Amino acid sequence: MDPSRLRFRQHLTDERAHYAADCWDAEVYSGRFGWVEIVGIADRTNYDLRSHAAHSGTSMTVFIPYDEPRRVVKRRIVADMGVLGPRFRGKAKAIADALAASDPGEDGARVTVDGEEFFIPADLYQVREEEVEVRGEEVMPHVIEPSYGIDRMIYVALEHSYAEDEVDGEVRKVLRLPPTVAPVQAAVFPLMNRDGLDGIARTITDRLTRCRILAQYDDSGAIGRRYRRQDEIGTPFAVTVDYDTLEDNTVTVRDRDSMEQVRVPVERLPEVLSALISGAATFHELKV
Known part of the structure; x- marks a missing residue:
């Protein structure tokens, strides 16, 4: 394959797939077909694992230990179960857990439990900051997805290799x-x-x-x-x-x-x- 007829092209925002934060194509010039995509490379971030976690309720993270423990200030969201319990009854515990993992705004937090969305006003929980020792962190892996068009590569390799001369x-x-x-x-x-x-x-x-x-x-x-x-x-x-x-x-x-x-x-x-x-x-x- 002729390197001078190879290029990498970044996708524009309006042509990028919904799951991709960034996407590049490796393209090769064909005398018959023009510029042909032979490899697509998408940065899917953690879209797939986030989707699985959201719909299955199963954690899709992996624990990465630090070389040495660290002291960090963490924000903890504590629900007022005295009010939350009577108001939401059987779902109160699940809502409190979702609330603890949420990022609330100034007026409250929106959480989803069993596919149902709830708005929890700021007066139903407390935001506390405390210093804790952390030995590692839970990380949701990101995925770089390459997709190869083998038949296109073979065709272009043959086309680029073909020549005619006079003898x-x-x-x-x-x-x-x-x-x-x-x-x-x-x-x-x-x-x-x-x-x-x-x-x-x-x-x-x-x-x-x-x-x-x-x-x-x-x-x-x-x-x-x-x-x-x-x-x-x-x-x-x-x-x-x-x-x-x-x-x-x-x-x-x-x-x-x-x-x-x-x-x-x-x-x-x-x-x-x-x-x-x-x-x-x-x-x-x-x-x-």
């Missing part, structure tokens, strides 16, 4: 996939399908496969056509067994992107290809 008056189609993700990492060709060249090529293919290199044997058609087929499916390297191989036990390794070639001893071929595929070596270094 010998013909259009060459090339899929410039990184070697680590190419479905075929090395194609192995016998120059001719006779004189033992094909047998050597098959042996090399088997050896590369055992070395965990995605290798493919191909002896169909002229050598130039085989190169073009492999270029089009993104194969980064092609190995050709020719008549020189019978003399000096070397093969030709061709680079897909530059179309340059270099001779490599057969015994070093798995080592060389592994280094090229992983990026530990470059084709230019190999030629030098």
Whole structure:
């Protein structure tokens, strides 16, 4: 994927989801579709846990202990049960508990119990401040939610990797996939399908496969056509067994992107290809 065609865009307030405090999209430019979202990243804060806690009555917090206890001033809301009890009867205790966890205004507090909202006037409770020792705090975790569009990523990666150039008056189609993700990492060709060249090529293919290199044997058609087929499916390297191989036990390794070639001893071929595929070596270094 081309980094120069990647951007991050922040959602405007009117397009942001109701649960998100902030939201960003990773977008990639496609020649066919324009700017396409491939990742959405939403700051959901503690919206989900707050909603679960509000509707289930179950605490959704986690206790985080401090390294050392702290002395802090806390505000405590104490209901006047002598008045609250007769007025609200069976719900008085639940209302008092909700009141203790509320943040009242100057004239009173609004609390919700069993889905019903109550307004408690300020004269029905006392707000007391007291110094207490605190060993930690209850925290409701926040969530950052990334959402990935895998099919879009694959499409754009293929589109960005595709290129066309002209070779010998013909259009060459090339899929410039990184070697680590190419479905075929090395194609192995016998120059001719006779004189033992094909047998050597098959042996090399088997050896590369055992070395965990995605290798493919191909002896169909002229050598130039085989190169073009492999270029089009993104194969980064092609190995050709020719008549020189019978003399000096070397093969030709061709680079897909530059179309340059270099001779490599057969015994070093798995080592060389592994280094090229992983990026530990470059084709230019190999030629030098």
